[in-house]
Amino acid sequence: MQIQLVNVSFTYSKKKKRAASTAAPSVLHHINLTIQSGEMLAIAGKSGSGKSTFLQLLKGFLAPTGGQILLDGIDPNTSKRPDLFDQIGYIFQYPEHQLFSPTVFEDIAFGLQSAKLTREIKEQKVRKAMKAVQLDYDEFKDRSPFELSGGEKRRVAIAGAVVLEPRVLILDEPTAGLDLQSRTALFDLLHQMNEELGLTILWVSHQLDEIVNHACRLLALKKGEFIADGSPVAILSDPAFLNAFGWEEPSVLIVSRLLKELGITSGNDRISPEEAADAIAAALSLHQQQITAK
Amino acid sequence: MIEIQNVSFSYIDWEDEIDNEHSSRVLHHVTTSIMTNEFVALLGRNGSGKSSLTRLLNGIELPSEGAVQVEAQTTRNSHNIPSIRRAVQIVFQNPENQQVGLTVGEDIAFGLSNIGYPHEQIQERIAWAIDIVGLDADVDRPVTRLSGGEQQKLALASVLALSPRYLILDEATSMLDPVARKQFVQTLHEARKKHPFALIYITHHLEEVLEADRWILFRNGHLYQEGLPEQFLSDKTLLQECGLELPYLRSLGLTLRDRGIPVSTSLDVEELRELLCRFN
Numbered sequence: 001m002q003i004q005l006v007n008v009s010f011t012y013s014k015k016k017k018r019a020a021s022t023a024a025p026s027v028l029h030h031i032n033l034t035i036q037s038g039e040m041l042a043i044a045g046k047s048g049s050g051k052s053t054f055l056q057l058l059k060g061f062l063a064p065t066g067g068q069i070l071l072d073g074i075d076p077n078t079s080k081r082p083d084l085f086d087q088i089g090y091i092f093q094y095p096e097h098q099l100f101s102p103t104v105f106e107d108i109a110f111g112l113q114s115a116k117l118t119r120e121i122k123e124q125k126v127r128k129a130m131k132a133v134q135l136d137y138d139e140f141k142d143r144s145p146f147e148l149s150g151g152e153k154r155r156v157a158i159a160g161a162v163v164l165e166p167r168v169l170i171l172d173e174p175t176a177g178l179d180l181q182s183r184t185a186l187f188d189l190l191h192q193m194n195e196e197l198g199l200t201i202l203w204v205s206h207q208l209d210e211i212v213n214h215a216c217r218l219l220a221l222k223k224g225e226f227i228a229d230g231s232p233v234a235i236l237s238d239p240a241f242l243n244a245f246g247w248e249e250p251s252v253l254i255v256s257r258l259l260k261e262l263g264i265t266s267g268n269d270r271i272s273p274e275e276a277a278d279a280i281a282a283a284l285s286l287h288q289q290q291i292t293a294k
Numbered sequence: 295m296i297e298i299q300n301v302s303f304s305y306i307d308w309e310d311e312i313d314n315e316h317s318s319r320v321l322h323h324v325t326t327s328i329m330t331n332e333f334v335a336l337l338g339r340n341g342s343g344k345s346s347l348t349r350l351l352n353g354i355e356l357p358s359e360g361a362v363q364v365e366a367q368t369t370r371n372s373h374n375i376p377s378i379r380r381a382v383q384i385v386f387q388n389p390e391n392q393q394v395g396l397t398v399g400e401d402i403a404f405g406l407s408n409i410g411y412p413h414e415q416i417q418e419r420i421a422w423a424i425d426i427v428g429l430d431a432d433v434d435r436p437v438t439r440l441s442g443g444e445q446q447k448l449a450l451a452s453v454l455a456l457s458p459r460y461l462i463l464d465e466a467t468s469m470l471d472p473v474a475r476k477q478f479v480q481t482l483h484e485a486r487k488k489h490p491f492a493l494i495y496i497t498h499h500l501e502e503v504l505e506a507d508r509w510i511l512f513r514n515g516h517l518y519q520e521g522l523p524e525q526f527l528s529d530k531t532l533l534q535e536c537g538l539e540l541p542y543l544r545s546l547g548l549t550l551r552d553r554g555i556p557v558s559t560s561l562d563v564e565e566l567r568e569l570l571c572r573f574n
Contacts, residue, residue, distance in 0.1 A: 008440040046471045047443020048430065093469065094388045149434060150340030152366055173442070176468035177387050179339040179498050179537025205472045209542070246473040251542035254563050262570050273542060277549035281569070284555060 001087055001200065002072055003035040003058060010053055013246040027053045028224045032069070037167070040194050042211040042232065043204045045221030046245070051204050052093075054169050054221065058202070060085035080280070082111035089166030093173050095151070095157030097257065099145040105136070107145050107157045129163035151182025156190070162193070171203040175210060187214050208236055208250045212270055220245070229241060233269045296328040296351055296382070296492075298459060301360035303346055318348045323360070324517045326510060328460065331490040334501035337521075338512030339537035344496050345387075347512075348462045352382035363462070380409060384460035385466040389445035391447070392452070397434030397507060398424065398440070402452045426485055428477060442469040447478070462494040467502065475502065500533070501541045511536050514568060528559065559571035 011026040027050045032157065035041060039141040045051050054061045057069060063077045076084040092098065101107035108126050116245045117125070130137050132153040140148075144158050154174070161169065169190075175183045191214070193199045205211050211218055211232050218235050227244060228235045235241050237253045255276050259265040303321040321343045328334055328351075336344040349355045351361050353369035364381055367374040386392055395401030402420045411419065420433060429447040431440060440448060446469050453461065461482075467475045479502060482493060492553065495503055503523070510520040513536060519526070526532060528548055530540060540548070547561030557565060 047446075047469065047474055048441040052441060097388060097391075173469060177340075177465050177498070178573065180534065180539045181537055183498075184339055206469070206475070208472060245471070248472065251546075251563070255542070255546065255566065258563070258567060258570065264570070273545040273549050276546055277553055278553075280550060281553040281555060283570075284573060 001037055002070075003168065003200075004070040004073070005031045005033050005057075005067065006070065007067035008064045008069060010050075010057060010062065011065050025222060026065075027052045028057070028064075031226060033219070033226065033229065035200065037200055038194065038198050039217055040201050040215055041203075041217045041219065042215035043202065043221060044206065044208075044211060044220045050224045051221055051271060052172060055090070055172055055202070058168075059088050059170060060088045061090075086164065087166055088168045089161035089164060090179065091158055091161055091169070091171040091174060092210040093176065095160075096145075096150065096153035099156060102144060103142050104130075104145050104148075104156050107156055107277070108163050111160055111164050125163050125165075126159075129159040132162050132193060133159045134158065134185070149182070151178055151185060154178065154182070154186065158189075166199070168191065168200040168202065171201070173204050173206065174244055175205070175207065183210075190214070203241060208247065209252065212236060212250050212252060295330055297361075297363045298324055298326050298328075298347070298350075299361045300325050301357040301362060302349075303343075303350060303355065304358050304468040305346075305355075306398070307562065317428070319358070320515050321350075321357075322327040322515045325360075326517060326520060328494060330459070330490055331492050332487075332508065333493045333506045334492060334495065334513065335502075335506040336496045336540060337498075337500075337509055337536055338518070342512040342513040342536070344512050345464055346515075348384060348464060348494065348496065350385065351460070351462065352379050352381045354384075354402070357378045360363060380456065381458060382462065383453040384462040384464060385446075385449045385453055385455060387468060389449040389466075389469075391444070392449055393437050393445070396436060397433060398429070398435045398437065399447055400456050401437055401448055405452055405456050419455050423455040426454060427451045427481055443471070443474055446470060450482075457489060458491055460492045460494060462496070465498070467497070483527050498537060500538055500544075504541075524559075 008028060008031045009026055010028040020175045043051050043054065053062065055066055060076060060082060065089050068075045069077065071084045074081055074084060076082055101110060105126055109122055112125060113124055125135050130140065135152065135155050139202055145153055148156065175186060178186065190201050194201050215232045217230065218228065218232040219226050220235060222244060228241050233253060237249055237257065242249055252270055256269050259271065259276060259279060260267065265271060265279050301321055301324045302319055304319045306318050324347065336347065338344050344392045350357055353375045356369060356448060362369045367378060369378060393401055394404045399420050402423050403416050406416050406419055407515050427447040427450045429444060429451055431444060437448065446466055450466060467478050470478055482563060486493065495506065506523055508520060509523050509526055511518045530548065533540060543561050547559055552556050557569060
């Protein structure tokens with residue numbers, strides 16, 4: 001699904017009120033951008049920059065106060081096609097706080113209720129969603145979601161969105177509060193859904209390392225405007241951009257660049273600490289050999 | 295000081311469950327103490343017992359076995375609870391869970407009027423709290439118009455206003471961008487310099503707690519190890535078992551040392567540059 005924003009603005013204050021009070025800050029200003037099907041895209045910015053508002057506009061929880069959102073070329077807000085928003089799955093911050101059913105199965109199947117499906121089809125869909133989030137159907141279906149670990153709960157919550165077979169998945173800070181293993185597993189899962197099901201994945205992140213490692217495109221939002229849009233490696237090593245946010249360049253980028261500049265490595269932009277150490281050790285020993293030879 | 299003496303805990307209250315079914319226990323025989331004005335990091339995987347322990351420290355939950363004493367007052371005696379709750383404050387992961395007011399000002403005022411803070415000084419205290427956390431919002435801003443990160447700052451402001459002696463932060467920086475997270479931690483340390491309090495900090499990100507006085511590592515509900523951060527910073531495997539990842543440069547420094555290249559454990563970019571330029 002192609003998502004297009006044409007001159008989109010949004011403000012929380014109603015027009016009437018704005019006349020009375022001077023404080024009617026617009027949250028998003030004149031945004032123009034296109035997100036193609038199958039992108040893996042991270043959104044970053046300070047708190048209050050409009051990230052969550054932006055995501056809610058894409059899902060149709062909010063309607064733009066100016067401009068248009070087009071899903072595959074159609075504006076769901078004006079052409080009475082709210083069903084188009086159903087193709088976008090939305091995972092809130094800390095989605096596990098919204099689990100409420102006695103069993104994992106019922107929680108995941110909740111979104112299917114209004115669809116009047118037969119028991120068999122419902123089961124099939126839940127099975128498929130659980131497989132997509134790598135939860136074993138027989139092991140987990142009858143368990144209470146409340147007794148699962150943090151990472152497992154979050155998978156149940158994601159399955160609850162995936163079961164509706166969305167074409168786009170939006171996640172608001174999906175790794176907040178997760179330990180290393182759960183974070184790694186979650187991104188394995190997102191990459192897999194992106195590659196195998198062709199899902200567009202959009203997520204908000206505050207972890208620059210996570211963005212460097214997993215995103216193909218980064219949108220950086222400041223005071224309601226996207227001030228950067230492009231390759232995460234290029235953006236996050238651009239001093240002008242980093243200055244605008246007061247962010248520090250991720251160490252992985254600094255080290256990768258340093259090694260490349262010195263000719264120690266040839267072109268790896270995101271070198272791991274182990275690879276970097278190996279390359280440095282090799283360069284050092286070569287240097288020593290040269291000294292002894294002289 | 296908070297003393298945690300041989301504490302076990304299960305969310306299920308049935309006695310037979312505790313006798314027979316150890317798997318329902320989230321904490322097993324934990325003994326440690328939190329000193330006055332200490333900065334302690336509680337680390338471990340999701341479900342390892344960190345958050346559960348903090349819920350026992352101010353009597354939100356009571357231990358199934360053992361005892362928790364805050365400045366010599368046990369949490370088991372309900373008469374002690376009001377003063378314990380005042381001394382030990384928590385900022386939770388999800389700030390929405392602890393909002394009570396409709397506006398920023400009301401939210402901060404709620405706790406203050408609850409503890410009988412002099413009415414005429416409340417407005418001043420609210421302004422102080424908003425300022426100290428760097429929240430960019432006036433007192434009349436509805437809490438529903440705050441972003442996730444701003445809500446986290448508000449939650450911190452609301453508890454700092456109450457001058458806690460022990461402050462527990464349960465992943466309270468998770469919704470902040472890197473700069474805001476750094477500022478938040480700095481703000482805390484500055485606030486601690488002016489009005490010392492103990493800081494009990496739960497996180498999955500080590501770079502936030504490199505300056506802690508002590509790390510306590512939890513595994514499967516057990517207090518696994520505790521000590522100075524330096525003791526653990528060279529043990530990648532142990533940290534990984536606890537769901538933690540070394541910061542990039544630390545990890546690079548350690549790996550270089552493993553390869554016989556003498557760099558300091560707290561390797562920084564400058565040191566690396568010097569090392570590399572020496573032979574290039």
